[in-house]
Amino acid sequence: MSQTANRVTTPAIERGRLTWSGVSLSLHAVLIYLFLYLPILVLIIFSFTRDAFGVRWTGFTLDWYVRLFNDERLMGASVNTLLVASVSTLVSTILGTLMAMAMERYQFRGREGVEALIYLPVVVPEIVMAVALLAFSALVFDLINALTGQVLRRNLTTVTIAHIAFNMSFVVVVVRTSLRHFDRRLEEAAADLGADSWQTFWRVTFPLILPGIIGGALMAFTLSLDDFVISLFLSGPGTSLLPVEVYSRVRRAITPEINAISTLMLLLSITLVLLSQLLQRRR
Amino acid sequence: MSDTPAIELRDVIKRFGETPAVDRVSLQIGDGEFFSLLGPSGCGKTTTLRMIAGFEYPSSGEMLIHGRSMATIPPHRRPVNTVFQSYALFPHMSVEQNVAFGLQMQRLPKQEIAPRVSEALELVRLGHLAQRRPNQLSGGQQQRVALARALVNQPEVLLLDEPLGALDQKLRKEMQLELKSLQHRVGITFIFVTHDQEEALTMSDRIAVMNQGKVLQVGSPTEIYERPTCRFVADFIGETNFIDGEVVESDGGYSSIVTPDGLRLRGLAPRTLPAGSAATLSIRPEKLRLTTLEQAGPEQVAALPVSVELVSYIGSDTRITVRLNEQRTLDVWEQNRRSTLDRNAYWQPGEQALLFCPPDNALVLAE
Amino acid sequence: MRLYWPSEQGSAASSSCKRTKEECRLAFDLIERTRVQRDRRNLMALLLPGLLWLLLFFALPLLIILLYSFIVSGPRGNLIWQATVGNYTDLFTRAIYLNAYLRSIWISLLTTLICLLLGYPLALFIVRQPPHVRTLLLFLVLIPFWTNFLVRIYAWQIILANNGLINSSLRALGFAPIQLLNTEGATLIGLVYGDLPFMVLPLYAAIDRFDFTLMEAAADLGASRRQAFLRVMVPLTMPGIVAGSVLVFIPTLGQFVVSELLGGAKVDYLGNLIQRLFLRSNPPNWPLGSAMAIVMMLLLLAFILWYFRISREEDR
Ligand SMILES: Nc1ncnc2c1ncn2[C@@H]1O[C@H](COP(=O)(O)OP(=O)(O)OP(=O)(O)O)[C@@H](O)[C@H]1O
Numbered sequence A: 001m002s003q004t005a006n007r008v009t010t011p012a013i014e015r016g017r018l019t020w021s022g023v024s025l026s027l028h029a030v031l032i033y034l035f036l037y038l039p040i041l042v043l044i045i046f047s048f049t050r051d052a053f054g055v056r057w058t059g060f061t062l063d064w065y066v067r068l069f070n071d072e073r074l075m076g077a078s079v080n081t082l083l084v085a086s087v088s089t090l091v092s093t094i095l096g097t098l099m100a101m102a103m104e105r106y107q108f109r110g111r112e113g114v115e116a117l118i119y120l121p122v123v124v125p126e127i128v129m130a131v132a133l134l135a136f137s138a139l140v141f142d143l144i145n146a147l148t149g150q151v152l153r154r155n156l157t158t159v160t161i162a163h164i165a166f167n168m169s170f171v172v173v174v175v176r177t178s179l180r181h182f183d184r185r186l187e188e189a190a191a192d193l194g195a196d197s198w199q200t201f202w203r204v205t206f207p208l209i210l211p212g213i214i215g216g217a218l219m220a221f222t223l224s225l226d227d228f229v230i231s232l233f234l235s236g237p238g239t240s241l242l243p244v245e246v247y248s249r250v251r252r253a254i255t256p257e258i259n260a261i262s263t264l265m266l267l268l269s270i271t272l273v274l275l276s277q278l279l280q281r282r283r
Numbered sequence B: 001m002s003d004t005p006a007i008e009l010r011d012v013i014k015r016f017g018e019t020p021a022v023d024r025v026s027l028q029i030g031d032g033e034f035f036s037l038l039g040p041s042g043c044g045k046t047t048t049l050r051m052i053a054g055f056e057y058p059s060s061g062e063m064l065i066h067g068r069s070m071a072t073i074p075p076h077r078r079p080v081n082t083v084f085q086s087y088a089l090f091p092h093m094s095v096e097q098n099v100a101f102g103l104q105m106q107r108l109p110k111q112e113i114a115p116r117v118s119e120a121l122e123l124v125r126l127g128h129l130a131q132r133r134p135n136q137l138s139g140g141q142q143q144r145v146a147l148a149r150a151l152v153n154q155p156e157v158l159l160l161d162e163p164l165g166a167l168d169q170k171l172r173k174e175m176q177l178e179l180k181s182l183q184h185r186v187g188i189t190f191i192f193v194t195h196d197q198e199e200a201l202t203m204s205d206r207i208a209v210m211n212q213g214k215v216l217q218v219g220s221p222t223e224i225y226e227r228p229t230c231r232f233v234a235d236f237i238g239e240t241n242f243i244d245g246e247v248v249e250s251d252g253g254y255s256s257i258v259t260p261d262g263l264r265l266r267g268l269a270p271r272t273l274p275a276g277s278a279a280t281l282s283i284r285p286e287k288l289r290l291t292t293l294e295q296a297g298p299e300q301v302a303a304l305p306v307s308v309e310l311v312s313y314i315g316s317d318t319r320i321t322v323r324l325n326e327q328r329t330l331d332v333w334e335q336n337r338r339s340t341l342d343r344n345a346y347w348q349p350g351e352q353a354l355l356f357c358p359p360d361n362a363l364v365l366a367e
Numbered sequence C: 001m002r003l004y005w006p007s008e009q010g011s012a013a014s015s016s017c018k019r020t021k022e023e024c025r026l027a028f029d030l031i032e033r034t035r036v037q038r039d040r041r042n043l044m045a046l047l048l049p050g051l052l053w054l055l056l057f058f059a060l061p062l063l064i065i066l067l068y069s070f071i072v073s074g075p076r077g078n079l080i081w082q083a084t085v086g087n088y089t090d091l092f093t094r095a096i097y098l099n100a101y102l103r104s105i106w107i108s109l110l111t112t113l114i115c116l117l118l119g120y121p122l123a124l125f126i127v128r129q130p131p132h133v134r135t136l137l138l139f140l141v142l143i144p145f146w147t148n149f150l151v152r153i154y155a156w157q158i159i160l161a162n163n164g165l166i167n168s169s170l171r172a173l174g175f176a177p178i179q180l181l182n183t184e185g186a187t188l189i190g191l192v193y194g195d196l197p198f199m200v201l202p203l204y205a206a207i208d209r210f211d212f213t214l215m216e217a218a219a220d221l222g223a224s225r226r227q228a229f230l231r232v233m234v235p236l237t238m239p240g241i242v243a244g245s246v247l248v249f250i251p252t253l254g255q256f257v258v259s260e261l262l263g264g265a266k267v268d269y270l271g272n273l274i275q276r277l278f279l280r281s282n283p284p285n286w287p288l289g290s291a292m293a294i295v296m297m298l299l300l301l302a303f304i305l306w307y308f309r310i311s312r313e314e315d316r
């Protein structure tokens, strides 16, 4: 903007054109950012309103947050969600990191096939994956029932298994990027200084790709927290997860309580993004 | 040939922020001229060229092409074409498509485009590579595609921004000759930007030397080299010895100066300088003469006793640094006209000698 | 890995050890073989756990719905193991399913196009900012990308509802309220809102790599801004356009949350039908739902392949 201010003697046509394209682009950007953030702001604001329908501003209150913490169903669902997210993140990060190492460091037959298998969960629509896992779990439970007579139901474990399959691909993608940027001469240097391959891994490779691994883990955690579709299909009747619980309430009506829990979920996600960005910046 | 210059700049100023990148530049460039803009990095050459092409507009001043004001004409409607420093070839198009682009923009019929494209490619000897992509070409070939792409539009003026900058030394020399002969054949005005003085001297009809946004001197290569009008030009083009002093007398186009260490030297004075004013005498190393004590010097030129300090043999020349006194040394270049291995035929450090500074070879410049 | 025999004059060690070439080669081979074996063991340890997981919990389930799509659904939603292509013929002959396909494809294309039209100028704007502003603006696009989709869609209910933000403002200003929520327009808004970041990020990456002097070169050769944009900038940023479009198109084709929360489930899209066939309808019909999911995947595959071919042709 300071540049245009200095161009007072510029011929009219240039001034006109520059400001025209520049201003229209900026205006467009402002509108898009409003479009992206207005709903989020509205949601946050209306989690503090006194209005019982949660759509009008009638004064400030923290009641809904208090009520939230006394809502046993919601709290139970939150605990379940955190549990599923934590376990699936842990497992998918370990498996994903190992796979990333294999893919980056080794040449082997069928590599393309494995590659496709890794990327497929990223591009397959969630709903397809969800129904496939639902059908699979039903089939397995029927088999177990036929063989042992035990009756199994879908529960947190089935959801966790599904989340691991889904998250692992994302972890592999993120960790592979950081392995690719890793300078392998450092490993040669460590070996040259007398470290065996185990020591080399723990003392040199691992610390250097750790930000990538944490980045992948944070991504897995967020995806798991936010996942609704797979959770809807795979969680059993008694084991509610937060997004599923929110969804079933939202379909009934807008309430300030939902605004409040949504706000908390947003803030958690935003904190996680900030964290992962900070980690990347440090690298 | 008409009287209106191909390009005319009148008091053109271009500011980015507060400091001017181009400062009150006035130029007239004739039809069919090979005109160079020469100057150190950041002196405003590219900015000047971009204003002619239409990518920048002057902050003030006027720019005309064949007498037509360009103040309101956007780049795509100007009768000029540019060869970009990085070539800016379209990577998604073949050589042929790159060259055809300008003609397609003019909406020429297909049957007219094809022959003109192949003609342009023949002109730069690239007919056999028409189907290649730019990234499959060497630097020199890319450069020629950029040239063909501009020339095929038959612009009134061709602008070239350091077109040879990315090439290695040998290729660069070849392309210099090729460009020059090409310009002869097509007869288009070339405006050529370079910071390589040798390149400018060998190729140009006229050169404008720029520094800090200002044009300091415009002239033929000989004028620029032999009669620089200011210290910067003398220094920037070729090598020279500067001797600072005070004017003691001026007559008939010559001035004499006296230095603090008591030397009195005479040289050509392009402008009459009042006695007592500070001035610099500039003399090129190859225009000084060094003789042994026994040999005679030119008539009517005072001999300065010197001692030889450094001698470097560089094949065609021998470059000698001579010491006049405690504070002052000068560079002298001698051509090695005789082929010999005899050590005594060359100067040796420590030798005593006589230095002659002929007034017709020296210039007295105002500070 | 092949180990090469060092040339005789080049290796003092090999001549001093006084072994024959053959002996040395055998020794090398042995070392090499154990190294390869060890490598293979390491590879297996790294690769197998994840690979098995993906095979078991991703590939196998997909095969199972492929299988289900060719069997008969019983009257109580039970599976009857009897081969049939009836599910597929149903999909392509019954209007309710056919319409859902066409509607889903249509709204996905529309969403992709709108995201492209909104996202391209935004990406261009971001690229043209100084570096620190750029990081911030990109980050602001990234945040919604990471936050809960469901919650972000829900936020639009508050804005669009009959007693929501827009309508209560209208009422306060004395205008009559309008039906916003539970319309197809609301669905479209929600889809564009949810998927826009997927479009902007790849576009940004592509435009950032674009060399803007090419635009000057085009202008220099007589191209207007429009021509330069269409003939130079669009083809050269095509990889970003393709990637963004694929990333928007895929989730849109399978969505059912947006059309339920904002569209009021008034019309059926593919995702709604599949969800209903598996979870809600009484009796459920898994074979038919599986067939729908399989056809959806094939559609996506076709779309991706077609789009990449187009972009590669542009590139040639
Ligand atoms: N778009 C711009 N914004 C701000 N300053 C600029 C811009 N373009 C050029 N300048 C400034 O104007 C001055 C002249 O730049 P210009 O590119 O014309 O130099 P040049 O003579 O071509 O140098 P070089 O030989 O290095 O290419 C420089 O100081 C440069 O920093």
Ligand SMILES: [Mg+2]
Pocket (backbone or CB within 6 Å): B045, B046, B047, B161
């Ligand atoms: Mg330049």
